[in-house]
Amino acid sequence: MTRYFSEADSVETVNARVAPDADPRLAQVMSSLVRHLHAFVKDVTLTEAEWGIAIDFLTHTGQICSDTRQEFILLSDVLGVSMLVDAVNNRKPAGSTPSTVFGPFHVDGVPEREMGSNISLDGVGEACLFEGQVVDMDGHPIKDAIVDVWSDNADGFYDVQQPDIQPQHNNRGIFRTGADGRYWFTGIKPVSYPIPDDGPVGQMLCHLGRHPFRPAHMHFLVSAPGYHRLITHTFVAGDSYLESDAVFGVKAPLIVDFEALDTTQDGPRWRAAYDFVLPPST
Incomplete structure (x- = not known):
């Protein structure tokens, strides 16, 4: 039956155009998207001018993206969508280490380093010893766990944001645990920093009266055969932005x-100890 568009039947009209042989999951997702998007437009009585602003905002969001900047990830982060997607996909048993947002600054191809190495290649910042164990739910050490770490520098920037200032892979490293499951390396005590706020997402936050800051943290991606991959951070206690993280990542x-x-001794000025608990993947 031919269905013509009307305000009352907008959802049914659009969703009726989905072909019967379309991928079932795609059809489910898109039908739900149409339903909620149309409900939003009707709920706020969206004006044509406002919709034009939204299209312009999304256009500029795409235009500012590059190999080293992903504005759409920032948009997802500040709207809490990244954390919600993370939550519904990481419903793990009590006692396992919580996950949090991946963020836009992870880099592939970082070299594996000898355990105990210093990942601060520019030597700037307050040296910090990071150490702990990767264990299973029963507390047994996990051998050959890969611990992929990255953080900002002492000025609050990641190396990919300052390719002409910081050495490549500054404050990044990949480590492999031994039979005792232990990891340790030297980095710097992270500092709080603003997410890039010179683009559309930053302008949106400003209009909403929200700040762009993230509390100080070290990123960890921990993986091992037979266990759920963990993407998480460790946050510096006492940071002033813990309860107002711009991307809602704190747990x-x-x-x-x-x-x-x-500090009278040579070596790191700080120590951050944390054990990661991984549940089995089956």
Whole structure:
């Protein structure tokens, strides 16, 4: 039956055009998207001018994206969508380490480093020893776990944001645990920083009266055969942005006390100890 568009039947009219042989999952997702999007337009009585602004916003969001900047990830992050997608896809048993947002600054191809290496290639910042264990749900160490880490520098920028200033792979490293499941490396004590706010997402936050800052954190991607991959951070206890993280990434179990070490001795000024607990993948 031919169905002509009307306000009352907008959802049914659009969704009726989906072919019967379309991929079932795609049809489910798109039908739900249409239903919720049309409900939003009707709920706020969206004006043509407002829709034009939205199209312009999305256009500029795409135009600012590059090999080293993903504005759409930032948009997803600040709207809480990244954390929600993470939550519904990482419903893990109690006692396992919580996950959080991946973020836009992970880099593939970082070299594996010898355990205990210093990932601060420019030597700028307050040196910090990061250490702990990767264990299973029963507390047994996991051998050959890959611990992929990255953080900002002392000025709050990742190396990919400053390719002409920072060495490549600065404050990044990949480590492999031994039979004891332990990891340790030296980096710097992370600092809080604003997400890139010179684009459409930053302008949106400004109009909403929201700040762009993330609390200080170290990124971890921990994986091992037979276990769920973990994407998470450890956050610096006491940071002023813990309760207002621009991307909603903070979870209480991930907040870590950074212990001040004896600064009269050579070596790191801080120590951050944290154990990662991975559930089995089956």
